[in-house]
Amino acid sequence: MTQSLTTTTTALAPSSPIAEWHAHLDLQVRAGQMAKDTATTYRQGMRKLTEWASQQENWNRTLILEWVAALKAEGKAVKTVSIWLTGARCFFQWMLSEGRIVVDPTAGVKAGKSSGNRHKREPLTDEEVGNLMKLASLSNRDKALIWIMLYTGARGVELQRADIEDLKTGDGNDMLLYVQGKGRSEKDEPLVIASKSARDVVRAYLAELAERKHTKGALFVTERSKKPRRISRQTLRADIKEAFKKAGIFGDGIKTVHSLRHKAARAMIEGGADIRSVQKTLRHNSLQTTEIYLNETRRLSDAAERVISYGAEGE
Numbered sequence: 405m406t407q408s409l410t411t412t413t414t415a416l417a418p419s420s421p422i423a424e425w426h427a428h429l430d431l432q433v434r435a436g437q438m439a440k441d442t443a444t445t446y447r448q449g450m451r452k453l454t455e456w457a458s459q460q461e462n463w464n465r466t467l468i469l470e471w472v473a474a475l476k477a478e479g480k481a482v483k484t485v486s487i488w489l490t491g492a493r494c495f496f497q498w499m500l501s502e503g504r505i506v507v508d509p510t511a512g513v514k515a516g517k518s519s520g521n522r523h524k525r526e527p528l529t530d531e532e533v534g535n536l537m538k539l540a541s542l543s544n545r546d547k548a549l550i551w552i553m554l555y556t557g558a559r560g561v562e563l564q565r566a567d568i569e570d571l572k573t574g575d576g577n578d579m580l581l582y583v584q585g586k587g588r589s590e591k592d593e594p595l596v597i598a599s600k601s602a603r604d605v606v607r608a609y610l611a612e613l614a615e616r617k618h619t620k621g622a623l624f625v626t627e628r629s630k631k632p633r634r635i636s637r638q639t640l641r642a643d644i645k646e647a648f649k650k651a652g653i654f655g656d657g658i659k660t661v662h663s664l665r666h667k668a669a670r671a672m673i674e675g676g677a678d679i680r681s682v683q684k685t686l687r688h689n690s691l692q693t694t695e696i697y698l699n700e701t702r703r704l705s706d707a708a709e710r711v712i713s714y715g716a717e718g719e
Contacts, residue, residue, distance in 0.1 A: 421502075425498050429443040442587055476516065492510055493510040527667040528663050532652075538651075548608075549624060551602040554667060560662070561637060563623070563640070579602075580595065669682065672685065
């Protein structure tokens with residue numbers, strides 16, 4: 405028997421409020437209260453739920469648990485389940501705040517636990533970085549992308565969003581690039597491009613852009629089109645992965661564009677940077693996320709296996 409809205413079951417009326425929620429998300433984006441990508445992610449999560457339960461009109465905690473269980477049975481990663489669940493939760497919390505329901509069916513539902521002790525994406529080795537940097541076929545644009553990632557730990561999406569105006573001069577010879585970090589609505593987080601070689605690569609790319617009469621707007625643009633346009637995330641990933649292949653770096657799903665960020669994080673820690681400074685540079689919300697890099701590095705450098713010795717050795 406279907407229960408009313410005032411109990412533990414939520415009923416979505418024929419004129420679903422999801423469209424109104426979408427408008428609410430758009431308003432938050434325009435008001436600078438939410439990043440556009442965050443709103444898109446929330447919509448995706450709720451869409452995944454409604455697609456799975458397309459014939460369902462009543463939503464309760466049991467149904468949400470069944471959805472999560474179904475996603476796990478399909479082999480979805482905990483992170484993916486968590487992201488989609490967050491989108492659904494955002495919708496029902498909005499419904500709750502609007503007084504349309506009295507119980508959030510996602511309350512207390514979790515995506516489960518991840519191992520959390522190492523990254524699924526492997527960082528590049530020193531040899532691979534060397535091979536990548538020696539590639540004669542790299543364009544000035546792709547060199548700038550790769551050098552910035554390797555020397556700042558920038559995310560690919562942050563560089564895809566970057567504009568020429570986001571580059572500033574810092575103290576001394578430093579170059580700063582202000583980026584829109586994960587979950588943020590403004591470009592208010594500075595990356596310090598302290599490496600001279602990285603600065604030189606960026607300046608060479610800017611000079612090329614100036615020759616193309618492109619001096620403002622998107623920093624990373626299409627290379628062959630007559631009028632430069634901001635590159636897509638797909639193009640950024642595809643071009644850098646192609647550079648990986650040319651440098652002899654293989655292993656889809658193991659070494660990806662994100663491996664450049666991982667390599668930068670490892671290099672910071674191995675170079676003696678304070679863990680909290682690394683956390684701030686990588687813009688991690690939790691120190692535990694940053695400590696994964698520290699633990700991975702120490703696991704190899706301080707391996708307990710190195711002290712194993714047996715008296716019978718050499719006999």
